[in-house]
Amino acid sequence: MFRRLQLMIARLSATRPGAWFVRACIQPLDRFVLWISGGRFGIVSLFYPTLVLITTGARSGMQRRTPLIFFPDGSRLVLVASNFGRPHHPGWYYNVLANPQVHVNIYGHTFSCRAREAVGIEYLELWERAVRYYPGFAAYARRAGRTVPIIILDLNTPT
Template identity: 35%
Template sequence: MTTIDLDSPLDPPAGTWQEEHLSRYLRTGGQDGHLWHGAPTLLLTTCDHGLGRARRTPLIYGRDGDRYLVIASAGGRDEHPIWFRNLSADPQVRVQVFEESFPGRARTATGDEKPRLWKIMTALWPDYDGYQAGTVRDIPLVIIERI
């Protein structure tokens, strides 16, 4: 397996809301961008082996103790987002919260874990319930732990 440098990621396409959000987040160390429409966001970098590069994505996050939680909602679309497909193939990730950046390992919450953790996330972003109702796929909840 090829090692991918998680410290040199590709960013979202220019001109998109994600690119603009990411730019502000990076420029200010998260002081402008950590909160997005009132919800906390982090920057998640995954290994995209198809491109042979890392890919960075801003995502709403929650906390469960020391663990970080993100939801692979893709706005309720019927396909998983690229970042989730990437970490399904390679769980090694890099997370940035404000200026702090650290390596992590990601996994999908089990069926037993998901209901409690889902409530944490919908308290931050209630639209997740609507996204789930509007798609046939089971939207994954991802748990990230520092390594």
């Protein structure tokens, strides 16, 4: 039953109006709820595991916080830079490329991580898993007309 709800939400958010609604309405509210809860819970995290990615801005050098859906892969965390199907990569992706030492807050616990982009066979395997996990990623990639990057976070120690 819960998986059906997840799939229904993924299908709805994969449409242009659904993606707009999530990006314009749900995401700002989710950021606020995550902020006041210290990252312990958010709106999206009721349906999909969510983390707060803490990066250093590629151009500004300022700290940036971005809530993202993730899925675990052993001791690694996997992020998909879909940007809701927009034609350009999300800002957090460029921040990670410029400054791969990042932090994540997962349910109130902060960890330092080293980020890297998946390539080759690893990318293909993770993309297949990502689409099974959240079917909206496939629709986002089609709409964006670009290869959607996958970022792997290798967990270090809690901070």
